[in-house]
Amino acid sequence: MDTPMIETRALRKAFGSTTVLTGVDLAVPRGQVLGLLGPNGAGKTTTVEVLSTLLRPDGGSATVAGHDVVREPGRVREAISLTGQYAAVDELLTGRENLRLMARLAHLPRAAGRARGEELLGLFDLGDAADRLVRTYSGGMRRRLDLAVGLLTRPAVLFLDEPTTGLDPRSRSDLWAVIRDVVAQGATVLLTTQYLDEADALADRVAVLDHGRVIAQGTAAELKRQVGAAHVELQLADGRTERVATDASVPDVRRILADVETRRLPVESWRVAVPTLDDVFLTLTGRPADTASPSGDPAADDGAALLAREAS
Amino acid sequence: MTTTALAPARATTRPPAGGWALQDTAAMIGRSLRRSLRTPDTLIMGIALPVILMLLFVYVFGGAIQTGQAAYVDYVVPGIVLLCAGYGAATTAVSVASDMTGGLMNRFRTLPVRPVAALTGHVVESVVRNAVSTTLVVGVAYAAGFRPTAGPGEWLAVAGLVLLYVLALTWTAVCIGIVSSGPEAANGFTFAIMFLPYVSSAFVPPESMPRVLEWVATYQPVTPVTDTVRAWLVGAPGGQPLVALAWCAGLLVVARLTAAWLFRRRATR
Missing domain, CATH: 3.10.20 (Ubiquitin-like (UB roll))
Structure with a gap:
């Protein structure tokens, strides 16, 4: 049996006195999509940042593609791609230039990198806009370019941090289609989302995160069965x-x-x-998914976590 | 979609002799220069502002300022050149801040690249942009009656000192860009740096200022640098090349190390 492509054990992270992850256990087998579900401030982005070597965990362990994220960050980076909440592309370059720059920085051979870039422009329906500056792109185009950049190196593990937040329904379903294609080719994906239908549509398994802890895990159907x-x-x-x-x-x-x-x-x-995953969340936590956690609990408050992060 | 299109099978390349650092830095410099061409307003502002100040001081205030030299234009142009270079260097804070807050830096950090290369790209861009803007400002100054007496050796010395000054201020701007909360906040820094030359020997001799300001003007870096450039360009007295060099080199080393430290600290939260 394969070892999981993504695995965390008792993962902990605090920013100053604000605890964001209180012990996260996750395992994603090769080729599967795990939907990490939770309200704002539950710790979704922090989990992704630890797994993609952007943040150092305070305790517990995390491996990606068999490499420890703290001891072998270089090996982890070779295997992953991260598409965050903010499209990580250069506004003042064109779509094509972004792909070429990132291909160079990913150390792809020049000709292969260019060919791969052209291929992705076509696949992501960006061919016509390839020579326009990214700052003229719509939100959906930016996310598609962002994802295309992430796929230049054909990563084995993909982290998608709220990939469709802020997109209109059409762009959203376009992006879903692209993600499904990537998954069909065998990539392992960790997807965070606040949208229950998104996890329902894309994920093989769902982990519900609340207050920095996984409070339920299973297929969407299994979770729904818990609700009745x-x-x-x-x-x-x-x-x-x-x-x-x-x-x-x-x-x-x-x-x-x-x-x-x-x-x-x-x-x-x-x-x-x-029953929807909304009902699941309500049953598990006693509150609906789209309300922020009650104030007075700093760990659950996105604003507080951000502030603590700035101060640390 | 074809199977080959998205199949996860990573193509790796053998690193060139000496590693990837040079190639990565070259890619980042190319990126920053392209960005520079796409934001001509930064360059235009960096030229227009010093030119307007120069014309204002030469034709409006200049007649009333006693500098002990024949022509006020010869007195003020070295200061204008440094103001131009300082302002141009400071705008780097804005570029760095937008990289840090926009998510792009996170992408660089998940690539097998030393992300510091992105900072180097911005610094080289600043040097190139300032070379263009200061040359143009000197050209306008010439049209306004500026008549330097410097020979090739002195011009070279001036270029070297201004380069060092630009590097020192650019790396300082990089530090500001890393710690500021966003491009708008970083922009404030460019104005702070604009004010430094006013309380220096750039526009008026410090001896004409109230005692406290005279003390500030005498012991801040812009004064020895201005005096030295002025001495080299028009043969004015009061050049302090060693003090000027020490200020620029010292600031450069401190700012460079601080930038690396700040960057690492932000990278390993």
Whole structure:
């Protein structure tokens, strides 16, 4: 059995007195996508920064592609690519120039680097914009170029830190398609996201991070099962909502709706509600995923973590 | 998509003799020079500001300033050249700050590259840009009646001292760029450096200032550098080449080491 391509054990990190990671255990087998899910300040970006050798952990261990991130950062860097929340491309260069610069810095042979750059421009639908300055690019184009730059060296491990945050739905689904292609070619991916549907769509397994700790791990289906069964939700004319449990099969839903008709319930609308990862988060933490953690807990507060980072 | 297009199989190249450092630095210098060409406003400002000040001082205030020399233009131009070089060097803080805060530095740091090469790229760009702007400013000065008496040896000495001055201030600007919270904050530094020449011998003799300011003007680096450049260019008295060199070399060494330390500290949080 292969050793995991990404593995952390009891990973800890604090900025000054602000603890951000309190003990993270993760394992991603080769060729799989792990979705790291959590609200702002849960420690997602810090985890990625430790794994991509940008941050030194305070305790625990982390290996990427079999190399320890603290002892062999050079070997780790050869195996990875990081696409962060901010597109890491030079605004004052063109798309093509960005790819050429990064190919040079990645020490690809000149001709091979150029060919690879042209290939990626085509694959990411940036051919027409290749000679325009990046500062004229849309948000979606920037992210695509950013990802293209990351793929120049054909990395075995990809870190995608909130790759679609701030993108419009169209650019988002374009980027998803590209990520799926990369995964289909065998890359191992750690994807952080606040969007539950994104983890649902892209990830083989999901780890839910809260207060710097993994509070649940499994496939999206397994996590949803923890929350409970699907149900038919009936919105009644008098404002009440009624829920009827179902296995979500066609005959069962038909039976429930037939029952509604015979009882002549004043139904305004209805839907089959399958538990989402939102429900999972709510069940696991007692609060919805899109609310920031309660203040008074500095570890969970993005602003506090940032400040502590600046001060350290 | 084809299988070869995205398949994870890393192509590695054998490092050239002497390692990658030279090639990496060359790539970064190329990057910074390209950026420079795409932001001509930095160069234009770096020329326009000193030229306007020069014309203002030569034609408006100059007549009222007693310098003990025949023509005020010959007195003020060396100071203008240093003001030009200082301002040009200071703008490097903005480039460095935008690299540090924009995520690009993180990308460099995940590449098998010494990210300090990015800083070197900015410094070399600053030297090239300042060579262009100071040459043009001297040209305008000539049109305004500046008549240096320097021979080739003196011109060479002036070029060398100004280069050292630019390097020292650029590395100082790099430090500011690393610690500042963003390009806007770093921009403030360029104005701070603009004010240094005012309280020096650049525009008026320090002896004409109140005692406290005279003391500041006498013991800050711009004065010995200006006096030395002036002595070499127009044969004015008061050149202190050793003091000027010591200031520039000392500042350069301190700023270079501080930049490396700050950069490492920020890199290994």
